[in-house]
Amino acid sequence: MADQKKKAGRITRKEAVAILKKADLLELGQAADELRSRLHPEGIVTFVVDRNINYTNVCINRCTFCAFWRKEDAPDAYILNEAELFTKIDETISLGGTQILIQGGLHPHLGLDYYVRLLSSIKDRYDINIHGFSPPEICYIADSADITVREALAILKDAGLDSVPGGGAEILSDRVREIVSPRKIRSSRWLKVMEEAHRLGMRTTATMMFGSIETPEDIVEHLDAVRDLQDRTGGFTAFIPWSFQPGNTELGKRERRKGAGTKKSKKAGPAASYGATAVEYLRVLALSRIYLDNIRNVQASWVTQGLKLAQVALRFGANDFGSTMIEENVVASTGVSYSVSMDDIINAIRSSGFAPCQRDTLYRIVRRF
Amino acid sequence: MLARIRNKVLSGRRLSADDALSLFESDDIFSIGSLAAYACGKKNGRKAFFIRNRHINPTNICINRCKFCAFSRSAGQEGAYELTVDEIITKLKPYCGGKGRQPGITEVHIVGGLHPEWTFGHYLEIISSIRKHFPGLHIKAFTAVEIDHFSRISGLGLEGTLKALRKAGLGTMPGGGAEIFASGVRTELCPEKISGARWLEVMEAAHAVGIRTNATMLYGHIESHEDRVDHLMRLRDMQDRTGGFQAFIPLAYHPKNTRIQGGYTSGIDDLRTIAVSRLVLDNFDHIKAYWIMLGEKISQLSLCFGADDIDGTIIEEKITRSAGGLTAGHLAADQLAHLIRKAGRTPVERDSYYKKVRVYG
Incomplete structure (x- = not known):
């Protein structure tokens, strides 16, 4: 595999599909591990101290893989008020946090003004990085104000938005999006938002949610789209693959029903109703490290995989442990919740043979332990 | 170093204790x-x-106070419990097949505390009642620690005790209670528990009367890599003599609610320990990655x-759960x-002797 890479410079889509389907897991892991240690020879594994603040759970997209969204009239629908918001930020700062991740549903009655006020009210009071609004939200804000994505981004940036999280990418294949999130923006728009953000000087991350109904080809299409954009802009700081968590989701239920009806088939078993297994997660993670030769950081996802598998991920291509997640609501709503403190994260990194370091949004070291 | 070990493995030669130690200390997990x-x-x-099984822990009341255990209680202490024989039968009933039910379990796994008042007759009754109610169900029961306790309260000696249990219906024995054999570690961890030598003696006696057993190692607490190697070597030696062990099961230590400092083992150490066990224990047919303790x-x-075995359906598990188990129980x-898959x-549902029950496509 390493030879192929040398010859061709970088691996092709075809090679990547073959790797996903056939490569020996340990050979693949070793190749990714070698790349990781070449890119990060210091033996450091970083993490950021932040909290996910979800300003509302009301969302018109109602994606089938999501357990977080509510209708506007649901009894547990909410919009966060300022006092709650500031309390959350105070707590974050007192815990050494450098960033807040602000994301929420596409609420039918929140417009550009709300977002501008939200950002500037935070920046008026706090010196903290605002990592906010994934591309579906940015598009929704732009569309409802009848302005371009670029204009919306410029206004939000001006109001205090520092960087954009890579959520909402799911699988950047419209075939898959049509099935799992028909109301969500298409791949091309997701990529467009990121391109505009990069051109405005904002750094962003890119994510991928796999383990639902996609094929290996869809995964590679996603990786290729991200690599291609990164070639043009260089604006992605990190790639974050995570796996679909089927609990409490429409898609999970749908797949379970299908599975129940296909008992006779040889491959019986509602694969997507279980989500991706550990082997599949590491395969995708390792391939991501190899394929995305122009993105410096790859995150392990303890939030979806648990600490032990996240530790193993550090030898399968990941060099970053993501966030301490002082608060996390979206994955938790699928019933998956690992109770993890900052000390747990530090110990987990250390016992994997790496030096734990707190970083900021731009991957600069803030604190060593 | 690894090249030498690789040559040995590829040519079917046995690894030395030094080889085992260098594997534990190597970073080259691939x-x-x-x-x-x-x-x-x-x-x-x-x-x-894998196997369709159900765990039963008849009581958590135990005369031992092992520091790594979050399950045991004293009689009368809050949370202490004891199941009656009827309750045990009731717990098993829904899982033992019958009309309109899922295919039943093939094995019940029974381990529990050393109850200060229960007689040997009571333990025999647990086994014989299960046998009577569910004649097709394999009973895998009692660690070497419990067998040693029974041999003292029954006055029958090891052989007599084991034969009486076998006659009542006991089929095989689990491998628990081995912890780490090294006496220094054992004195610190579980001073009241039988010694490593006695654990091996009980197992040897069980193998001698035709009861097959498993073997375990509890790792990731205060032991050194040398202690792990010593543990594996002693198991391998005994297996050479008796051939009575079926599976080796490395058990990852869980720190919650115990009296030992320290955290969870790393996923990397878990995988390395499985791999080293497979390489060193060349006379064991099976290495089990027990999902309750490692996580699925x-x-x-x-x-x-x-590893070639991930244990079973389990249904209800209390011991790991008490110490901060990270998995569901079933x-x-x-x-x-x-x-x-x-x-x-290829997934193979097995019986208690690793005979095929069903191959899953």
């Missing part, structure tokens, strides 16, 4: 893992096993690092088969 996967393939081909994710990965047979292996 080479160790693939070598272990090779060794596993030679013994088991592409097959990986690491357990599945273990199948790529030398996995459906289809789910276990799915994990195995996604690791590139």
Whole structure:
């Protein structure tokens, strides 16, 4: 595999599909591990101290893989008020946090003004990085104000938005999006938002949610789209693959029903109703490290995989442990919740043979332990 | 170093204690893992096993006070419990087949505390009642620690005790209570518990009367790599003599609610320990990645690092759960088969002697 890479410079889509389907897991892991240690020879594994603040759970997209969204009239629908918001930020700062991740549903009655006020009210009071609004939200804000994505981004940036999280990418294949999130923006728009953000000087991350109904080809299409954009802009700081968590989701239920009806088939078993297994997660993670030769950081996802598998991920291509997640609501709503403190994260990194370091949004070291 | 070990493994030669130690201290989990996967393939081909089973822990009242245990209680202490024989039968009934039910379990796994008042007759009654109610169900019961206790309260000696249990219906024995054999560690961890030498003696007696058993090692607490190697070597020596061990099961220490400082083992150490066990214990047919303790994710990965068994459906588990277990208590047979299949292996539902019950496509 390493030879192929040398010859061709970088691996092709075809090679990547073959790797996903056939490569020996340990050979693949070793190749990714070698790349990781070449890119990060210091033996450091970083993490950021932040909290996910979800300003509302009301969302018109109602994606089938999501357990977080509510209708506007649901009894547990909410919009966060300022006092709650500031309390959350105070707590974050007192815990050494450098960033807040602000994301929420596409609420039918929140417009550009709300977002501008939200950002500037935070920046008026706090010196903290605002990592906010994934591309579906940015598009929704732009569309409802009848302005371009670029204009919306410029206004939000001006109001205090520092960087954009890579959520909402799911699988950047419209075939898959049509099935799992028909109301969500298409791949091309997701990529467009990121391109505009990069051109405005904002750094962003890119994510991928796999383990639902996609094929290996869809995964590679996603990786290729991200690599291609990164070639043009260089604006992605990190790639974050995570796996679909089927609990409490429409898609999970749908797949379970299908599975129940296909008992006779040889491959019986509602694969997507279980989500991706550990082997599949590491395969995708390792391939991501190899394929995305122009993105410096790859995150392990303890939030979806648990600490032990996240530790193993550090030898399968990941060099970053993501966030301490002082608060996390979206994955938790699928019933998956690992109770993890900052000390747990530090110990987990250390016992994997790496030096734990707190970083900021731009991957600069803030604190060593 | 690894090249030498690789040559030994490929040519079927036995690893030394020094080899084992250098494997535990190596960072090259990929080479160790693939070598272990090779060794596993030679013994088991592409097959990986699971079983439909249910755990029963008859009581958590225990005269021992092992520091790593969060399960045990004293009589009368809050949370102490004891199941009656009827309650045990009631717990098993829904899982033992019958009209309109899922295919039943094939094995019940019974381990519990050393109850200060229960007589040997009571333990025999547990076994014989299960046998009477569910004649087709295999009974795997009692660790060497419990057998030693029974031999003292019954006055029958080891052989007499084991024979009486076998007559009542006991089929095989689990491998618990081995912890780490090294006496320094044992004195610190579990001073009241039988010694490593006695644990081995009980197992040898069980093998002598025809009872097959498993063996375990509790790792990731205060032991050194040398202690782990010593543990594996002593098991390998005994297996050479008796051949009575079926599976070796490394158990990852869980720190919550115990009296030992320290955290969870790392996923990397878990996988390495599975792999080293596979390479060192060349006379054991099976290495089990017990998903209750490793989590289903690491357990599945273990199948790529030398393991060939991920245990079973379990249904209800109390001991690991008390110490901060990170998994659910139950996995459906289809789910276990799915994990195995996604690791590139062929799922085989086994019985208590690793005979095929059903191959999953």
